Amino acid sequence: MNADYFTVGVRTGPPGLGGISLLMIHRDFPGVQLKRLATQGWLCSSTTLVALNDVRVPVENLLGQENQGFLPIMLNFNNERFSMAVSACRMSRCCLEDAIRYARARKTFGKPLIGHQVIRHKLSEMARLVLATHSLLMEVSRAWHSNESAQRVAGQVALAKVQASRTLEFCAREASQVLGGRSYLRGSQPGGRIERCWREVRVYAIGGGSEEIMLELAARAAKL
Ligand SMILES: Cc1cc2nc3c(=O)[nH]c(=O)nc-3n(C[C@H](O)[C@H](O)[C@H](O)COP(=O)(O)OP(=O)(O)OC[C@H]3O[C@@H](n4cnc5c(N)ncnc54)[C@H](O)[C@@H]3O)c2cc1C
Structure with a gap:
Protein backbone atom coordinates (compact mmCIF):
# COMPACT_ATOMS: atom_id res chain seq x y z
CA MET A 1 0.00 0.00 0.00
CA ASN A 2 2.95 2.29 0.65
CA ALA A 3 5.15 1.24 -2.28
CA ASP A 4 5.57 3.48 -5.33
CA TYR A 5 6.69 0.59 -7.55
CA PHE A 6 5.75 -3.08 -7.69
CA THR A 7 8.18 -5.66 -9.06
CA VAL A 8 5.90 -8.02 -10.97
CA GLY A 9 6.54 -11.30 -12.77
CA VAL A 10 4.49 -11.28 -15.98
CA ARG A 11 3.99 -13.74 -18.83
CA THR A 12 5.74 -12.26 -21.87
CA GLY A 13 6.75 -15.44 -23.67
CA PRO A 14 5.85 -19.08 -24.19
CA PRO A 15 4.46 -21.32 -21.43
CA GLY A 16 7.01 -22.50 -18.89
CA LEU A 17 9.80 -20.91 -16.88
CA GLY A 18 11.42 -19.26 -19.91
CA GLY A 19 8.46 -16.98 -20.63
CA ILE A 20 8.39 -14.77 -17.55
CA SER A 21 9.77 -11.22 -17.35
CA LEU A 22 10.16 -8.84 -14.43
CA LEU A 23 8.53 -5.43 -14.82
CA MET A 24 8.53 -2.41 -12.53
CA ILE A 25 5.00 -1.07 -12.41
CA HIS A 26 4.27 2.31 -10.85
CA ARG A 27 1.24 2.55 -8.63
CA ASP A 28 -0.04 5.54 -10.65
CA PHE A 29 -0.05 3.74 -14.02
CA PRO A 30 -3.61 3.66 -15.45
CA GLY A 31 -5.23 0.28 -14.72
CA VAL A 32 -3.48 -0.32 -11.37
CA GLN A 33 -5.90 -0.81 -8.48
CA LEU A 34 -4.90 -1.22 -4.83
CA LYS A 35 -6.93 -2.59 -1.96
CA ARG A 36 -5.59 -2.78 1.59
CA LEU A 37 -6.30 -6.22 3.06
CA ALA A 38 -7.34 -6.77 6.68
CA THR A 39 -4.85 -9.36 7.98
CA GLN A 40 -4.60 -11.39 11.17
CA GLY A 41 -1.02 -10.25 11.82
CA TRP A 42 1.92 -8.53 10.10
CA LEU A 43 0.06 -5.28 10.69
CA CYS A 44 3.11 -3.14 9.87
CA SER A 45 3.52 -4.68 6.40
CA SER A 46 0.30 -3.14 4.95
CA THR A 47 -0.53 -6.22 2.87
CA THR A 48 -2.32 -5.09 -0.28
CA LEU A 49 -4.12 -6.65 -3.23
CA VAL A 50 -2.66 -5.25 -6.46
CA ALA A 51 -4.98 -5.64 -9.46
CA LEU A 52 -3.66 -4.95 -12.98
CA ASN A 53 -6.17 -4.29 -15.78
CA ASP A 54 -4.70 -3.58 -19.24
CA VAL A 55 -1.77 -1.68 -17.71
CA ARG A 56 0.68 -0.38 -20.33
CA VAL A 57 4.31 -0.54 -19.15
CA PRO A 58 7.19 1.34 -20.88
CA VAL A 59 9.92 -0.94 -22.18
CA GLU A 60 12.53 0.79 -19.98
CA ASN A 61 10.69 -0.66 -16.95
CA LEU A 62 11.85 -4.16 -17.88
CA LEU A 63 14.23 -5.52 -15.22
CA GLY A 64 17.00 -7.69 -16.67
CA GLN A 65 16.45 -9.70 -19.85
CA GLU A 66 13.07 -10.34 -21.44
CA ASN A 67 11.71 -13.81 -20.55
CA GLN A 68 14.53 -14.31 -18.01
CA GLY A 69 12.63 -13.26 -14.90
CA PHE A 70 12.20 -16.64 -13.26
CA LEU A 71 15.74 -17.01 -11.90
CA PRO A 72 15.78 -13.65 -10.04
CA ILE A 73 12.37 -14.49 -8.57
CA MET A 74 13.75 -17.78 -7.27
CA LEU A 75 16.92 -16.19 -5.89
CA ASN A 76 14.85 -13.56 -4.13
CA PHE A 77 12.72 -16.32 -2.61
CA ASN A 78 15.81 -17.74 -0.90
CA ASN A 79 16.44 -14.38 0.79
CA GLU A 80 12.80 -13.90 1.73
CA ALA A 88 10.33 -16.91 13.34
CA CYS A 89 13.28 -18.32 15.27
CA ARG A 90 13.80 -15.02 17.10
CA MET A 91 10.10 -14.73 17.95
CA SER A 92 10.21 -18.28 19.31
CA ARG A 93 13.09 -17.21 21.54
CA CYS A 94 11.04 -14.22 22.76
CA CYS A 95 8.26 -16.64 23.73
CA LEU A 96 10.76 -18.80 25.60
CA GLU A 97 12.33 -15.80 27.38
CA ASP A 98 8.98 -14.45 28.54
CA ALA A 99 7.80 -17.89 29.63
CA ILE A 100 10.92 -18.47 31.76
CA ARG A 101 10.69 -15.00 33.31
CA TYR A 102 7.03 -15.45 34.21
CA ALA A 103 7.45 -19.02 35.46
CA ARG A 104 10.14 -17.81 37.86
CA ALA A 105 8.06 -14.93 39.21
CA ARG A 106 4.57 -16.42 39.39
CA LYS A 107 3.56 -18.61 42.33
CA THR A 108 0.72 -21.14 42.13
CA PHE A 109 -0.29 -23.79 44.64
CA GLY A 110 2.35 -22.56 47.07
CA LYS A 111 5.41 -22.63 44.82
CA PRO A 112 6.85 -20.87 41.78
CA LEU A 113 5.36 -22.02 38.50
CA ILE A 114 8.82 -23.14 37.41
CA GLY A 115 8.83 -25.56 40.34
CA HIS A 116 6.17 -27.66 38.61
CA GLN A 117 7.81 -30.32 36.47
CA VAL A 118 5.14 -30.11 33.78
CA ILE A 119 5.98 -26.40 33.29
CA ARG A 120 9.75 -26.99 33.31
CA HIS A 121 9.33 -29.58 30.57
CA LYS A 122 7.43 -27.10 28.43
CA LEU A 123 10.39 -24.74 28.73
CA SER A 124 12.85 -27.51 27.88
CA GLU A 125 10.86 -28.56 24.82
CA MET A 126 10.74 -24.95 23.63
CA ALA A 127 14.49 -24.54 24.20
CA ARG A 128 15.16 -27.79 22.33
CA LEU A 129 13.31 -26.53 19.26
CA VAL A 130 14.77 -23.01 19.41
CA LEU A 131 18.33 -24.34 19.63
CA ALA A 132 17.75 -26.87 16.84
CA THR A 133 16.25 -24.20 14.59
CA HIS A 134 19.03 -21.74 15.33
CA SER A 135 21.65 -24.40 14.57
CA LEU A 136 19.96 -25.30 11.29
CA LEU A 137 19.91 -21.64 10.25
CA MET A 138 23.63 -21.36 10.99
CA GLU A 139 24.29 -24.45 8.88
CA VAL A 140 22.18 -23.18 5.98
CA SER A 141 23.99 -19.86 6.19
CA ARG A 142 27.33 -21.66 6.04
CA ALA A 143 26.25 -23.75 3.04
CA TRP A 144 24.96 -20.64 1.26
CA HIS A 145 28.22 -18.76 1.71
CA SER A 146 30.30 -21.79 0.76
CA ASN A 147 28.87 -21.57 -2.76
CA GLU A 148 27.09 -24.89 -2.56
CA SER A 149 24.76 -25.49 -5.52
CA ALA A 150 21.83 -23.07 -5.73
CA GLN A 151 19.37 -25.96 -5.94
CA ARG A 152 20.76 -27.58 -2.81
CA VAL A 153 20.69 -24.28 -0.90
CA ALA A 154 17.10 -23.61 -2.02
CA GLY A 155 16.05 -26.99 -0.60
CA GLN A 156 17.80 -26.33 2.69
CA VAL A 157 16.30 -22.85 2.98
CA ALA A 158 12.84 -24.34 2.35
CA LEU A 159 13.33 -26.91 5.12
CA ALA A 160 14.66 -24.24 7.48
CA LYS A 161 11.55 -22.14 6.88
CA VAL A 162 9.28 -25.08 7.76
CA GLN A 163 11.38 -25.88 10.83
CA ALA A 164 11.18 -22.26 11.99
CA SER A 165 7.44 -21.76 11.44
CA ARG A 166 6.65 -25.00 13.28
CA THR A 167 8.98 -24.00 16.10
CA LEU A 168 7.19 -20.67 16.36
CA GLU A 169 3.79 -22.35 16.34
CA PHE A 170 4.87 -24.67 19.17
CA CYS A 171 6.61 -21.99 21.25
CA ALA A 172 3.80 -19.44 20.94
CA ARG A 173 1.33 -22.07 22.07
CA GLU A 174 3.38 -23.39 24.97
CA ALA A 175 4.43 -19.94 26.17
CA SER A 176 0.79 -18.96 26.11
CA GLN A 177 -0.02 -21.94 28.34
CA VAL A 178 2.73 -20.91 30.77
CA LEU A 179 1.48 -17.31 31.01
CA GLY A 180 -2.20 -18.17 31.02
CA GLY A 181 -4.72 -15.36 30.52
CA ARG A 182 -2.06 -12.63 30.32
CA SER A 183 -0.95 -14.03 26.97
CA TYR A 184 -4.42 -13.43 25.57
CA LEU A 185 -4.33 -9.68 26.17
CA ARG A 186 -3.00 -7.31 23.53
CA GLY A 187 -0.18 -5.15 24.84
CA SER A 188 -0.19 -6.72 28.31
CA GLN A 189 3.00 -6.80 30.36
CA PRO A 190 3.95 -9.62 30.62
CA GLY A 191 2.17 -11.57 27.88
CA GLY A 192 1.80 -9.01 25.09
CA ARG A 193 4.75 -10.30 23.09
CA ILE A 194 3.36 -13.82 23.15
CA GLU A 195 -0.09 -12.65 22.07
CA ARG A 196 1.58 -10.81 19.18
CA CYS A 197 3.71 -13.83 18.21
CA TRP A 198 0.62 -16.03 18.17
CA ARG A 199 -1.00 -13.71 15.61
CA GLU A 200 2.12 -13.97 13.41
CA VAL A 201 2.29 -17.78 13.29
CA ARG A 202 0.08 -18.30 10.25
CA VAL A 203 1.85 -15.88 7.94
CA TYR A 204 5.16 -17.62 8.62
CA ALA A 205 3.56 -20.99 7.81
CA ILE A 206 1.88 -19.71 4.60
CA GLY A 207 3.53 -16.53 3.28
CA GLY A 208 6.64 -16.70 1.11
CA GLY A 209 5.74 -20.30 0.20
CA SER A 210 3.54 -22.50 2.37
CA GLU A 211 4.89 -25.40 4.42
CA GLU A 212 3.45 -27.95 1.99
CA ILE A 213 5.10 -26.28 -0.99
CA MET A 214 8.40 -25.88 0.91
CA LEU A 215 8.51 -29.60 1.72
CA GLU A 216 7.79 -30.45 -1.91
CA LEU A 217 10.51 -28.05 -3.09
CA ALA A 218 13.00 -29.69 -0.72
CA ALA A 219 12.05 -33.15 -1.97
CA ARG A 220 12.60 -32.07 -5.57
CA ALA A 221 15.89 -30.36 -4.73
CA ALA A 222 17.04 -33.66 -3.22
CA LYS A 223 15.83 -35.44 -6.40
CA LEU A 224 13.60 -37.78 -4.34
C1 LIG B 1 0.51 -11.64 4.81
C2 LIG B 1 0.79 -12.19 3.44
C3 LIG B 1 1.59 -11.47 2.57
C4 LIG B 1 1.83 -11.94 1.29
N1 LIG B 1 2.61 -11.20 0.46
C5 LIG B 1 2.81 -11.61 -0.81
C6 LIG B 1 3.60 -10.85 -1.71
O1 LIG B 1 4.14 -9.80 -1.35
N2 LIG B 1 3.73 -11.27 -2.99
C7 LIG B 1 3.15 -12.42 -3.41
O2 LIG B 1 3.30 -12.78 -4.58
N3 LIG B 1 2.42 -13.19 -2.57
C8 LIG B 1 2.23 -12.82 -1.29
N4 LIG B 1 1.49 -13.60 -0.43
C9 LIG B 1 0.85 -14.81 -0.96
C10 LIG B 1 1.47 -16.09 -0.45
O3 LIG B 1 2.70 -16.32 -1.11
C11 LIG B 1 0.44 -17.21 -0.69
O4 LIG B 1 -0.64 -17.00 0.18
C12 LIG B 1 1.04 -18.58 -0.46
O5 LIG B 1 2.05 -18.86 -1.40
C13 LIG B 1 -0.03 -19.68 -0.57
O6 LIG B 1 -0.74 -19.55 -1.78
P1 LIG B 1 -2.31 -19.37 -1.76
O7 LIG B 1 -2.72 -18.50 -0.65
O8 LIG B 1 -2.72 -19.00 -3.14
O9 LIG B 1 -2.88 -20.81 -1.40
P2 LIG B 1 -3.32 -21.95 -2.41
O10 LIG B 1 -2.36 -22.04 -3.55
O11 LIG B 1 -4.77 -21.79 -2.71
O12 LIG B 1 -3.11 -23.23 -1.51
C14 LIG B 1 -3.99 -23.50 -0.42
C15 LIG B 1 -3.34 -24.53 0.49
O13 LIG B 1 -3.11 -25.73 -0.25
C16 LIG B 1 -1.77 -26.12 -0.16
N5 LIG B 1 -1.31 -26.64 -1.45
C17 LIG B 1 -1.32 -25.99 -2.64
N6 LIG B 1 -0.81 -26.77 -3.60
C18 LIG B 1 -0.46 -27.93 -3.00
C19 LIG B 1 0.15 -29.14 -3.46
N7 LIG B 1 0.52 -29.30 -4.73
N8 LIG B 1 0.37 -30.11 -2.57
C20 LIG B 1 0.01 -29.96 -1.27
N9 LIG B 1 -0.57 -28.84 -0.77
C21 LIG B 1 -0.78 -27.84 -1.63
C22 LIG B 1 -0.98 -24.88 0.21
O14 LIG B 1 0.13 -25.22 0.98
C23 LIG B 1 -1.98 -24.08 1.03
O15 LIG B 1 -1.85 -24.42 2.38
C24 LIG B 1 1.26 -13.17 0.87
C25 LIG B 1 0.48 -13.91 1.76
C26 LIG B 1 0.25 -13.45 3.04
C27 LIG B 1 -0.59 -14.29 3.98
Missing part, protein backbone atom coordinates in the same frame (compact mmCIF):
# COMPACT_ATOMS: atom_id res chain seq x y z
CA ARG A 81 12.41 -17.41 3.12
CA PHE A 82 15.67 -17.32 5.05
CA SER A 83 14.84 -13.97 6.64
CA MET A 84 11.37 -15.23 7.56
CA ALA A 85 12.94 -18.29 9.18
CA VAL A 86 15.31 -16.08 11.18
CA SER A 87 12.39 -13.89 12.32
Whole structure:
Protein backbone atom coordinates (compact mmCIF):
# COMPACT_ATOMS: atom_id res chain seq x y z
CA MET A 1 0.00 0.00 0.00
CA ASN A 2 2.95 2.29 0.65
CA ALA A 3 5.15 1.24 -2.28
CA ASP A 4 5.57 3.48 -5.33
CA TYR A 5 6.69 0.59 -7.55
CA PHE A 6 5.75 -3.08 -7.69
CA THR A 7 8.18 -5.66 -9.06
CA VAL A 8 5.90 -8.02 -10.97
CA GLY A 9 6.54 -11.30 -12.77
CA VAL A 10 4.49 -11.28 -15.98
CA ARG A 11 3.99 -13.74 -18.83
CA THR A 12 5.74 -12.26 -21.87
CA GLY A 13 6.75 -15.44 -23.67
CA PRO A 14 5.85 -19.08 -24.19
CA PRO A 15 4.46 -21.32 -21.43
CA GLY A 16 7.01 -22.50 -18.89
CA LEU A 17 9.80 -20.91 -16.88
CA GLY A 18 11.42 -19.26 -19.91
CA GLY A 19 8.46 -16.98 -20.63
CA ILE A 20 8.39 -14.77 -17.55
CA SER A 21 9.77 -11.22 -17.35
CA LEU A 22 10.16 -8.84 -14.43
CA LEU A 23 8.53 -5.43 -14.82
CA MET A 24 8.53 -2.41 -12.53
CA ILE A 25 5.00 -1.07 -12.41
CA HIS A 26 4.27 2.31 -10.85
CA ARG A 27 1.24 2.55 -8.63
CA ASP A 28 -0.04 5.54 -10.65
CA PHE A 29 -0.05 3.74 -14.02
CA PRO A 30 -3.61 3.66 -15.45
CA GLY A 31 -5.23 0.28 -14.72
CA VAL A 32 -3.48 -0.32 -11.37
CA GLN A 33 -5.90 -0.81 -8.48
CA LEU A 34 -4.90 -1.22 -4.83
CA LYS A 35 -6.93 -2.59 -1.96
CA ARG A 36 -5.59 -2.78 1.59
CA LEU A 37 -6.30 -6.22 3.06
CA ALA A 38 -7.34 -6.77 6.68
CA THR A 39 -4.85 -9.36 7.98
CA GLN A 40 -4.60 -11.39 11.17
CA GLY A 41 -1.02 -10.25 11.82
CA TRP A 42 1.92 -8.53 10.10
CA LEU A 43 0.06 -5.28 10.69
CA CYS A 44 3.11 -3.14 9.87
CA SER A 45 3.52 -4.68 6.40
CA SER A 46 0.30 -3.14 4.95
CA THR A 47 -0.53 -6.22 2.87
CA THR A 48 -2.32 -5.09 -0.28
CA LEU A 49 -4.12 -6.65 -3.23
CA VAL A 50 -2.66 -5.25 -6.46
CA ALA A 51 -4.98 -5.64 -9.46
CA LEU A 52 -3.66 -4.95 -12.98
CA ASN A 53 -6.17 -4.29 -15.78
CA ASP A 54 -4.70 -3.58 -19.24
CA VAL A 55 -1.77 -1.68 -17.71
CA ARG A 56 0.68 -0.38 -20.33
CA VAL A 57 4.31 -0.54 -19.15
CA PRO A 58 7.19 1.34 -20.88
CA VAL A 59 9.92 -0.94 -22.18
CA GLU A 60 12.53 0.79 -19.98
CA ASN A 61 10.69 -0.66 -16.95
CA LEU A 62 11.85 -4.16 -17.88
CA LEU A 63 14.23 -5.52 -15.22
CA GLY A 64 17.00 -7.69 -16.67
CA GLN A 65 16.45 -9.70 -19.85
CA GLU A 66 13.07 -10.34 -21.44
CA ASN A 67 11.71 -13.81 -20.55
CA GLN A 68 14.53 -14.31 -18.01
CA GLY A 69 12.63 -13.26 -14.90
CA PHE A 70 12.20 -16.64 -13.26
CA LEU A 71 15.74 -17.01 -11.90
CA PRO A 72 15.78 -13.65 -10.04
CA ILE A 73 12.37 -14.49 -8.57
CA MET A 74 13.75 -17.78 -7.27
CA LEU A 75 16.92 -16.19 -5.89
CA ASN A 76 14.85 -13.56 -4.13
CA PHE A 77 12.72 -16.32 -2.61
CA ASN A 78 15.81 -17.74 -0.90
CA ASN A 79 16.44 -14.38 0.79
CA GLU A 80 12.80 -13.90 1.73
CA ARG A 81 12.41 -17.41 3.12
CA PHE A 82 15.67 -17.32 5.05
CA SER A 83 14.84 -13.97 6.64
CA MET A 84 11.37 -15.23 7.56
CA ALA A 85 12.94 -18.29 9.18
CA VAL A 86 15.31 -16.08 11.18
CA SER A 87 12.39 -13.89 12.32
CA ALA A 88 10.33 -16.91 13.34
CA CYS A 89 13.28 -18.32 15.27
CA ARG A 90 13.80 -15.02 17.10
CA MET A 91 10.10 -14.73 17.95
CA SER A 92 10.21 -18.28 19.31
CA ARG A 93 13.09 -17.21 21.54
CA CYS A 94 11.04 -14.22 22.76
CA CYS A 95 8.26 -16.64 23.73
CA LEU A 96 10.76 -18.80 25.60
CA GLU A 97 12.33 -15.80 27.38
CA ASP A 98 8.98 -14.45 28.54
CA ALA A 99 7.80 -17.89 29.63
CA ILE A 100 10.92 -18.47 31.76
CA ARG A 101 10.69 -15.00 33.31
CA TYR A 102 7.03 -15.45 34.21
CA ALA A 103 7.45 -19.02 35.46
CA ARG A 104 10.14 -17.81 37.86
CA ALA A 105 8.06 -14.93 39.21
CA ARG A 106 4.57 -16.42 39.39
CA LYS A 107 3.56 -18.61 42.33
CA THR A 108 0.72 -21.14 42.13
CA PHE A 109 -0.29 -23.79 44.64
CA GLY A 110 2.35 -22.56 47.07
CA LYS A 111 5.41 -22.63 44.82
CA PRO A 112 6.85 -20.87 41.78
CA LEU A 113 5.36 -22.02 38.50
CA ILE A 114 8.82 -23.14 37.41
CA GLY A 115 8.83 -25.56 40.34
CA HIS A 116 6.17 -27.66 38.61
CA GLN A 117 7.81 -30.32 36.47
CA VAL A 118 5.14 -30.11 33.78
CA ILE A 119 5.98 -26.40 33.29
CA ARG A 120 9.75 -26.99 33.31
CA HIS A 121 9.33 -29.58 30.57
CA LYS A 122 7.43 -27.10 28.43
CA LEU A 123 10.39 -24.74 28.73
CA SER A 124 12.85 -27.51 27.88
CA GLU A 125 10.86 -28.56 24.82
CA MET A 126 10.74 -24.95 23.63
CA ALA A 127 14.49 -24.54 24.20
CA ARG A 128 15.16 -27.79 22.33
CA LEU A 129 13.31 -26.53 19.26
CA VAL A 130 14.77 -23.01 19.41
CA LEU A 131 18.33 -24.34 19.63
CA ALA A 132 17.75 -26.87 16.84
CA THR A 133 16.25 -24.20 14.59
CA HIS A 134 19.03 -21.74 15.33
CA SER A 135 21.65 -24.40 14.57
CA LEU A 136 19.96 -25.30 11.29
CA LEU A 137 19.91 -21.64 10.25
CA MET A 138 23.63 -21.36 10.99
CA GLU A 139 24.29 -24.45 8.88
CA VAL A 140 22.18 -23.18 5.98
CA SER A 141 23.99 -19.86 6.19
CA ARG A 142 27.33 -21.66 6.04
CA ALA A 143 26.25 -23.75 3.04
CA TRP A 144 24.96 -20.64 1.26
CA HIS A 145 28.22 -18.76 1.71
CA SER A 146 30.30 -21.79 0.76
CA ASN A 147 28.87 -21.57 -2.76
CA GLU A 148 27.09 -24.89 -2.56
CA SER A 149 24.76 -25.49 -5.52
CA ALA A 150 21.83 -23.07 -5.73
CA GLN A 151 19.37 -25.96 -5.94
CA ARG A 152 20.76 -27.58 -2.81
CA VAL A 153 20.69 -24.28 -0.90
CA ALA A 154 17.10 -23.61 -2.02
CA GLY A 155 16.05 -26.99 -0.60
CA GLN A 156 17.80 -26.33 2.69
CA VAL A 157 16.30 -22.85 2.98
CA ALA A 158 12.84 -24.34 2.35
CA LEU A 159 13.33 -26.91 5.12
CA ALA A 160 14.66 -24.24 7.48
CA LYS A 161 11.55 -22.14 6.88
CA VAL A 162 9.28 -25.08 7.76
CA GLN A 163 11.38 -25.88 10.83
CA ALA A 164 11.18 -22.26 11.99
CA SER A 165 7.44 -21.76 11.44
CA ARG A 166 6.65 -25.00 13.28
CA THR A 167 8.98 -24.00 16.10
CA LEU A 168 7.19 -20.67 16.36
CA GLU A 169 3.79 -22.35 16.34
CA PHE A 170 4.87 -24.67 19.17
CA CYS A 171 6.61 -21.99 21.25
CA ALA A 172 3.80 -19.44 20.94
CA ARG A 173 1.33 -22.07 22.07
CA GLU A 174 3.38 -23.39 24.97
CA ALA A 175 4.43 -19.94 26.17
CA SER A 176 0.79 -18.96 26.11
CA GLN A 177 -0.02 -21.94 28.34
CA VAL A 178 2.73 -20.91 30.77
CA LEU A 179 1.48 -17.31 31.01
CA GLY A 180 -2.20 -18.17 31.02
CA GLY A 181 -4.72 -15.36 30.52
CA ARG A 182 -2.06 -12.63 30.32
CA SER A 183 -0.95 -14.03 26.97
CA TYR A 184 -4.42 -13.43 25.57
CA LEU A 185 -4.33 -9.68 26.17
CA ARG A 186 -3.00 -7.31 23.53
CA GLY A 187 -0.18 -5.15 24.84
CA SER A 188 -0.19 -6.72 28.31
CA GLN A 189 3.00 -6.80 30.36
CA PRO A 190 3.95 -9.62 30.62
CA GLY A 191 2.17 -11.57 27.88
CA GLY A 192 1.80 -9.01 25.09
CA ARG A 193 4.75 -10.30 23.09
CA ILE A 194 3.36 -13.82 23.15
CA GLU A 195 -0.09 -12.65 22.07
CA ARG A 196 1.58 -10.81 19.18
CA CYS A 197 3.71 -13.83 18.21
CA TRP A 198 0.62 -16.03 18.17
CA ARG A 199 -1.00 -13.71 15.61
CA GLU A 200 2.12 -13.97 13.41
CA VAL A 201 2.29 -17.78 13.29
CA ARG A 202 0.08 -18.30 10.25
CA VAL A 203 1.85 -15.88 7.94
CA TYR A 204 5.16 -17.62 8.62
CA ALA A 205 3.56 -20.99 7.81
CA ILE A 206 1.88 -19.71 4.60
CA GLY A 207 3.53 -16.53 3.28
CA GLY A 208 6.64 -16.70 1.11
CA GLY A 209 5.74 -20.30 0.20
CA SER A 210 3.54 -22.50 2.37
CA GLU A 211 4.89 -25.40 4.42
CA GLU A 212 3.45 -27.95 1.99
CA ILE A 213 5.10 -26.28 -0.99
CA MET A 214 8.40 -25.88 0.91
CA LEU A 215 8.51 -29.60 1.72
CA GLU A 216 7.79 -30.45 -1.91
CA LEU A 217 10.51 -28.05 -3.09
CA ALA A 218 13.00 -29.69 -0.72
CA ALA A 219 12.05 -33.15 -1.97
CA ARG A 220 12.60 -32.07 -5.57
CA ALA A 221 15.89 -30.36 -4.73
CA ALA A 222 17.04 -33.66 -3.22
CA LYS A 223 15.83 -35.44 -6.40
CA LEU A 224 13.60 -37.78 -4.34
C1 LIG B 1 0.51 -11.64 4.81
C2 LIG B 1 0.79 -12.19 3.44
C3 LIG B 1 1.59 -11.47 2.57
C4 LIG B 1 1.83 -11.94 1.29
N1 LIG B 1 2.61 -11.20 0.46
C5 LIG B 1 2.81 -11.61 -0.81
C6 LIG B 1 3.60 -10.85 -1.71
O1 LIG B 1 4.14 -9.80 -1.35
N2 LIG B 1 3.73 -11.27 -2.99
C7 LIG B 1 3.15 -12.42 -3.41
O2 LIG B 1 3.30 -12.78 -4.58
N3 LIG B 1 2.42 -13.19 -2.57
C8 LIG B 1 2.23 -12.82 -1.29
N4 LIG B 1 1.49 -13.60 -0.43
C9 LIG B 1 0.85 -14.81 -0.96
C10 LIG B 1 1.47 -16.09 -0.45
O3 LIG B 1 2.70 -16.32 -1.11
C11 LIG B 1 0.44 -17.21 -0.69
O4 LIG B 1 -0.64 -17.00 0.18
C12 LIG B 1 1.04 -18.58 -0.46
O5 LIG B 1 2.05 -18.86 -1.40
C13 LIG B 1 -0.03 -19.68 -0.57
O6 LIG B 1 -0.74 -19.55 -1.78
P1 LIG B 1 -2.31 -19.37 -1.76
O7 LIG B 1 -2.72 -18.50 -0.65
O8 LIG B 1 -2.72 -19.00 -3.14
O9 LIG B 1 -2.88 -20.81 -1.40
P2 LIG B 1 -3.32 -21.95 -2.41
O10 LIG B 1 -2.36 -22.04 -3.55
O11 LIG B 1 -4.77 -21.79 -2.71
O12 LIG B 1 -3.11 -23.23 -1.51
C14 LIG B 1 -3.99 -23.50 -0.42
C15 LIG B 1 -3.34 -24.53 0.49
O13 LIG B 1 -3.11 -25.73 -0.25
C16 LIG B 1 -1.77 -26.12 -0.16
N5 LIG B 1 -1.31 -26.64 -1.45
C17 LIG B 1 -1.32 -25.99 -2.64
N6 LIG B 1 -0.81 -26.77 -3.60
C18 LIG B 1 -0.46 -27.93 -3.00
C19 LIG B 1 0.15 -29.14 -3.46
N7 LIG B 1 0.52 -29.30 -4.73
N8 LIG B 1 0.37 -30.11 -2.57
C20 LIG B 1 0.01 -29.96 -1.27
N9 LIG B 1 -0.57 -28.84 -0.77
C21 LIG B 1 -0.78 -27.84 -1.63
C22 LIG B 1 -0.98 -24.88 0.21
O14 LIG B 1 0.13 -25.22 0.98
C23 LIG B 1 -1.98 -24.08 1.03
O15 LIG B 1 -1.85 -24.42 2.38
C24 LIG B 1 1.26 -13.17 0.87
C25 LIG B 1 0.48 -13.91 1.76
C26 LIG B 1 0.25 -13.45 3.04
C27 LIG B 1 -0.59 -14.29 3.98
